[in-house]
Amino acid sequence: MRYKFAEVIEKIARKDDKTVFLTGDLGFHAFEKLRDNLGERFINAGVAEHNMVTAASGMAYAGLKPWIYSIAPFVTIKVLEEIRNDICLPGYNVKIVGLGGGYDYGIAGPTHHVLNDVAIMMSLPHLKIYTPGFVEDLENIINKIYKDKSPAYLRLTKAEKNDIPISSYAAVRRITHGEKLTVVVFGSIINRVLPAILHLKKNMVDLWLVSEFPLLIPKELFDSIKKTRMVCVVEEHVQTGGLGHHFNQVLLENKISFKHFIHLYAKGYISHRYGSRDFYLRESGLDKETIAKTIESLI
Template identity: 40%
Template sequence: MRKEFSAAIEQLAQEDDKLIFITGDLGYSALENVADVLGPRFINAGVAEQNMVGMAAGLAYRGYKVFCYSIAPFAVYRCLEQFRNDVCLHNMPVFLVGNGGGYGYGIMGSTHHAIEDLACLSGLQNVNTYIPAFADEVAPMLSQILAESRPAYLRLGAGPKTPDDSETIGTFKHIARSTESLGTVVALGPVAANVLTALQDELLANQFDVFTATNLPLDLPAELAHRWAGKPMLVVEEHVSTGGLAQQLSVKLLADGAAPSHFVSLSAQGYPNGLYGDQKYHQQQSGLDPANIARQLSGFTFN
């Protein structure tokens, strides 16, 4: 999604002279076009993420809209206090951008993974997090972030284009329709592609509707809550379940009196065997691979 991100930022920067972009010494061979367009509005803060966010807050106070870019764990964990105190509590237009969400940086290990980032950020005051599942969602999300001009986090990964005939319902997207609508899968981020691969099985494809959630904290439309009530549900996310999609969605469903008949959460399990590998390896270790998703769906029973 970096290509789509840099192209969208380049366009937005030409339209808004109050846009500033700060990088934490990352983005080489990916953001040169952004640097060329922004000129002095493109700032390399160096390996100093806390200073980067503090600087961004000061610029936002003076009327600028500031993007802070790094890989996801550095953008979130290193400067969480600064983002909370300097940005969120004052509702400033500072936008964190984290590349390689989840296990995106693979073999580089746990220090370069972000599997708790949304839990850290979605509970903060005034913040909205954006989690594109597909590459073509990045540009409209960036436009929305700028239009809202409130604290935000954009979690980038690697995803294909949105499937044809997808339908947006609030902050959810209906990406695959079944013929029988017996159950529901809700995915978060690019791991949605693994769900679609699992549903190449025709029987499963006929039974399960697939949705993605695009934002946390979660805003669940009543239309969806009632549609999902009483049916089995599988939640798939490359994030720990605590504070993630599964926990937030289950609370919303129970509060709306729309509990599913059966609820299964597939989420990031950390490092079960203490080893590191590429992103697909960690997805398999956590049961987020297409084969396990298909097994889980095959195990559901319907009323």
């Protein structure tokens, strides 16, 4: 998604000379055009993410509109104290962009993965989280983030080809209609869920995609659960503090009952071996085949 991201940020920066872009020594073969067009507003902060966060907060205090970019764990877990103290507590207009949500960096291993970023970032004041499911969503999301004055965290992953028509962007939206099972998916793991249900009969799975936190659940999703009474949540994030926990809390608060609530989530590093993203997804039961078996067992 970084190529599309760079394209949209460049459009914004051309129109708004207060937009500043800081990268933690990343962007090779993706940000060269952005760098050339932004000039001194493109800053390579080096492998110094703590400094980058604090510098961005100072820029925001001075009236600029900084975006900071790095591998997702390096702009969340690594710099949590600076984000909390320098950005979120004062509510500064800083946009945090992390590439490689979940197991996206594959063979680079746990140091480059981030499985608990939503849990961590949702604990911070004023911050909003955005997790595009499809690269086609990115322009709408970035423009929405830009217009909002709140701090924001954008969780990017590698773009995956999608040949299925999708509805227009919304924070929580229906992807397919169904009457037997309600499936709620967080972010880009939707690209494993969609192939898992294509072979099923029509009108079986009511599939929803969540792309923003805090959660604002539409009435139609509540109605779906009331009808199916079967819920399956899928996310490339640990169980604690992810979509499953937040969604379950919302259902309880709204007194929505269900017969079954199944949660498919990232289970960490079961075999303690290195591998591709698909390897880690299989270990966690988040691969297309295991998702398909789980859904079939519920309908």
